[in-house]
Amino acid sequence: MKALVYDGVETLNYRDMPDPVAGSDTHLIKIEAVGICGSDMHAYLGHDARRPAPLILGHEAAGTIVGGVQNGRRVTVNPLVSCGTCAACKAGRENICPDRQIISMPPREGAFAQYVAMPDSNLVTVPDAIPMDKAALAEPLAVSWHTARLALEALHPSMERRALVIGGGAIGLAAALALKAMGARDVTIAEPNDARRAFLTETCGQATMANASGSFETVIDAVGYGATRASASACVMPGGVIAHVGLGDSAEGFDVRYATLQEVTFIGTYTYTMQDFRDTAQAIFDGKLGPLDWTEKRALSDGFQAFKDLRTGKVAAPKIILDPWA
Incomplete structure (x- = not known):
């Protein structure tokens, strides 16, 4: 072959x-x-x-x-x-x-x-x-489906479901789609690449920003570099959730002191369960993740x-x- x-x-x-x-x-x-x-x-x-x-x-x-x-x-x-x-x-x-x-x-x-x-x-x-x-x-979408599921399950029920996704590649976009399919009210993707950000906005219909900023109950780091972990720490609200799915590097960036004082939940996620994979495939077949x-x-x-x-x-x-x- x-x-x-x-x-x-x-x-x-x-x-x-x-x-x-x-x-x-x-x-x-x-x-x-x-x-x-x-x-x-x-x-x-x-x-x-x-x-x-x-x-x-x-x-x-x-x-x-x-x-x-x-x-x-x-x-x-x-x-x-x-x-x-x-x-x-x-x-x-x-x-x-x-x-x-x-x-x-x-x-x-x-x-x-x-x-x-x-x-x-x-x-x-x-x-x-x-x-x-x-x-x-189904495979990359399942990675993000698993991440979004864990993040929303960990979020305190009193908090709103506004989310920031850092990184507009396939995992980041898929995370935004999964969050919306699971009921997140407001999802924004932070993507610094101008061409990709325009693609996300014009072709995929996503809300975007060039650099991560603001305050969100849920933050998904779909890049995984020290700089993006620092951005996630800066953008997550007290009592919120950071779900970390990127494997960019092992550099420092996550603000442990802030997370401790403000009871921020940090979740490291890896791939997906078989049930997540099946659920994601079915969501594709049912059109729940868009075109x-x-x-x-x-x-x-x-x-x-x-x-x-x-x-x-x-x-x-x-x-x-x-x-x-x-």
């Missing part, structure tokens, strides 16, 4: 790789759409020791089962594989399973490829009316250029979707 392979820092090559093989408990999936995630960019830049070269990256995927009794079944892929037997898994918190694995991280190759093998329990059937490029958004028309489509063979364009800030759309067969 053809795949886009991470071969070293800022080096991606489109080349032949061995076909994955379906086992007794897995399906072979023909990938028809796969998104570029921020974690893929971290690996591409050499900032993620968990993803050493050579490796097929990519985990935001949708496609069709090939072979077997379920041949032709259209699916979106939950890339997080958990053990199913530990206390976390039994509690429905598969995302913190100590033995969890994710495709695009050894020992599992990713989905920037024409095929991938996945367990049946990680697949959600996609209705015929839903395009694969939208079905592939999802904010992606840019490119061929997988042009993936290296897509990464370079993302690296230099030339992409206004929050998400690039790659087609392995174009």
Whole structure:
């Protein structure tokens, strides 16, 4: 099969790789759409020791089962594989399973490829009316759905549901969409990139600002740098909630003193539970997250250029979707 392979820092090559093989408990999936995630960019830049070269990256995927009794079944892929037997898994918190694995991280190759093998329990059937490029958004949308759910559940019932989302990439935009779907009254996205901010406003219909400011009951940091943690601390109201989903760096920024004195709840979030993934997929199918028309489509063979364009800030759309067969 053809795949886009991470071969070293800022080096991606489109080349032949061995076909994955379906086992007794897995399906072979023909990938028809796969998104570029921020974690893929971290690996591409050499900032993620968990993803050493050579490796097929990519985990935001949708496609069709090939072979077997379920041949032709259209699916979106939950890339997080958990053990199913530990206390976390039994509690429905598969995302913190100590033995969890994710495709695009050894020992599992990713989905920037024409095929991938996945367990049946990680697949959600996609209705015929839903395009694969939208079905592939289930993974990044589920990250944000999980974050928004935890943030709103932690918010004191006496407080209003006004929210600030820091970062207007796919996770930030998806967080804004999830917050609104869950009943948040007023949601604003802070995004410094002029082209992306204009895209969010004009194409996605979102309220935006260039730099985080103001006072909000809920703040979601979808970037995860020291500077954005400082902004989150400055913008959250006393008694409010900060949900931190970005993994930009480990620098200081969160104001622990203010959070302690003002009883600010800080939540670190990672991926999603299987139920969150299913709920997100259903929300996509039901149209609760909007038209999802904010992606840019490119061929997988042009993936290296897509990464370079993302690296230099030339992409206004929050998400690039790659087609392995174009």
